[in-house]
Structure formats: C-alpha cells, structure tokens
Amino acid sequence: MVELTIDGIKTRVEEGTTVLEAAKSMGIIIPTLCYYPGLSTYGECRVCMVEVKGRKSSLEASCTMPVESGLEIITGSDRVKKARKIVVELLVSSCPKSKKLQDLASMMAINKVRFRIKEKNCILCGRCIRYCKEQMQSGGIGFVGRGTARRVGTAFGVMPAECRHCGGCEWVCPVCELACNANNLVNGLCGGCQNLALVQTCEICVKCSEAVGPRGHKAY
Ligand code: SF4
Ligand code: SF4
Numbered sequence: 001m002v003e004l005t006i007d008g009i010k011t012r013v014e015e016g017t018t019v020l021e022a023a024k025s026m027g028i029i030i031p032t033l034c035y036y037p038g039l040s041t042y043g044e045c046r047v048c049m050v051e052v053k054g055r056k057s058s059l060e061a062s063c064t065m066p067v068e069s070g071l072e073i074i075t076g077s078d079r080v081k082k083a084r085k086i087v088v089e090l091l092v093s094s095c096p097k098s099k100k101l102q103d104l105a106s107m108m109a110i111n112k113v114r115f116r117i118k119e120k121n122c123i124l125c126g127r128c129i130r131y132c133k134e135q136m137q138s139g140g141i142g143f144v145g146r147g148t149a150r151r152v153g154t155a156f157g158v159m160p161a162e163c164r165h166c167g168g169c170e171w172v173c174p175v176c177e178l179a180c181n182a183n184n185l186v187n188g189l190c191g192g193c194q195n196l197a198l199v200q201t202c203e204i205c206v207k208c209s210e211a212v213g214p215r216g217h218k219a220y
C-alpha cells in the first residue's frame with residue numbers, strides 16, 4: 001500500500017493506482033476529458049491537472065500520475081483552477097458546439113473565451129481510437145496528419161474493413177455525445193448554459209469542488 005495526502009487528507013491506496021483514482025476513492029471530483037474508465041490513459045487534455053507540492057511544486061495530469069509514498073496533492077488550488085480554465089477555454093474555442101465542453105466551462109465559471117473560435121469538432125482526445133483498438137479489437141481508426149492538420153481518420157480515407165459498425169467511437173467521443181444547441185454564442189460560450197445565477201450548494205457545503213450547477217453538486 002502507498003500512503004499519500006490529497007487535499008490535506010491522508011489516504012492509503014494500492015500501488016499502481018493513479019492520483020485521479022485515489023482522489024475519486026475519497027470522493028474528490030477532478031474533471032477529466034481524455035480519460036475514460038476502462039480505456040488506457042492518454043494524458044493529453046490536461047483538464048485533470050493537480051498540484052504536486054514539494055520543494056518545487058508542479059502541475060501534473062492526475063489521470064496518468066501513479067501514486068507515490070509521501071506525495072502531497074492539492075486538487076483545487078488557485079494555480080490548478082487557473083491552469084484548468086485556460087485549458088478548457090482553449091478546448092471550447094476549438095469545439096464550441098460540444099455540450100460537454102460548454103458544461104465544463106460553465107462549471108469552472110469561465111465567462112469568456114479569449115481564443116479564436118475554430119469549430120474543429122475534435123479535441124484530439126483519442127478516446128475513439130483507444131475504444132476502437134482496446135474494446136473492439138478493431139483499430140480501424142487512428143490519428144493522421146501532423147501539427148495543426150492532425151485529425152482522426154482511416155488509412156487512405158476509406159471505411160476500414162476492420163470496422164464492426166459498433167458506433168462505440170461516437171459513443172465515447174466527448175464532442176459528439178451531445179451537441180450544444182446554442183445558436184448564439186456569447187464570447188464563445190453558450191448563453192443557454194452559462195450559469196450566471198447564484199448556485200445552490202449542499203446544505204453542509206464544504207466547498208469540496210467547483211462541480212456545482214443550478215441543481216447543486218453534480219458528478220461528471
Ligand atoms: S464503429 Fe468501427 S471505427 Fe468506430 S469503434 Fe466501432 S469498430 Fe471502431
Ligand atoms: S473524434 Fe471525439 S473521441 Fe475522437 S479524438 Fe476527436 S474528440 Fe476525441
């Protein structure tokens with residue numbers, strides 16, 4: 001077993017557990033995007049960043065970080081919140097029609113997207129590719145292109161023979177799972193979902209996370 005401290009609380013978890021899983025086992029919610037239960041971790045989106053305290057504290061992706069004895073993790077410091085906000089702002093700017101991203105932006109109290117809106121409809125999280133390969137043993141899709149031309153595609157742009165037409169790649173995609181119906185984006189954000197009203201919290205709110213919506217705490 002490995003002993004570490006998360007948000008000031010000592011915990012013991014099995015070796016090989018990630019910081020994200022350890023926090024989850026304590027009821028601490030860390031937002032994620034490229035992480036998907038049952039799939040290998042990718043560590044690409046950086047939405048799950050946490051602060052690792054030490055002589056030189058650093059921000060690390062909790063979904064790929066294995067626990068270590070004596071680690072001290074802070075999941076919601078000002079530094080973490082600020083960094084996560086910038087990441088989500090960037091992601092919203094590339095996929096403003098993603099309800100998942102708009103919801104995340106709302107939960108993080110982002111009220112303006114300062115980056116140019118690009119409407120790419122893919123955040124390159126790789127969930128679809130990992131699902132196809134690891135769950136369907138198909139592997140018909142993958143990343144193609146480089147740099148800004150990088151996208152999900154198939155060899156020679158044709159339907160791969162290995163495809164089982166399971167629809168799983170769409171099912172796990174955080175961008176296609178539910179389209180945002182907003183017609184009028186305000187500062188890159190969906191006016192319909194923007195949570196401008198005072199939020200309700202649990203009656204015994206201890207400010208455990210920012211995951212607060214109009215109906216109180218919500219796990220995502
Ligand atoms: S529909 Fe085809 S490409 Fe998509 S996950 Fe299933 S097997 Fe893979
Ligand atoms: S298509 Fe969807 S699941 Fe696949 S990489 Fe892009 S955003 Fe992620």
Ligand code: FES
Nearest residue numbers: 043045046048063
């Ligand atoms: S959820 Fe951890 S980097 Fe994407």
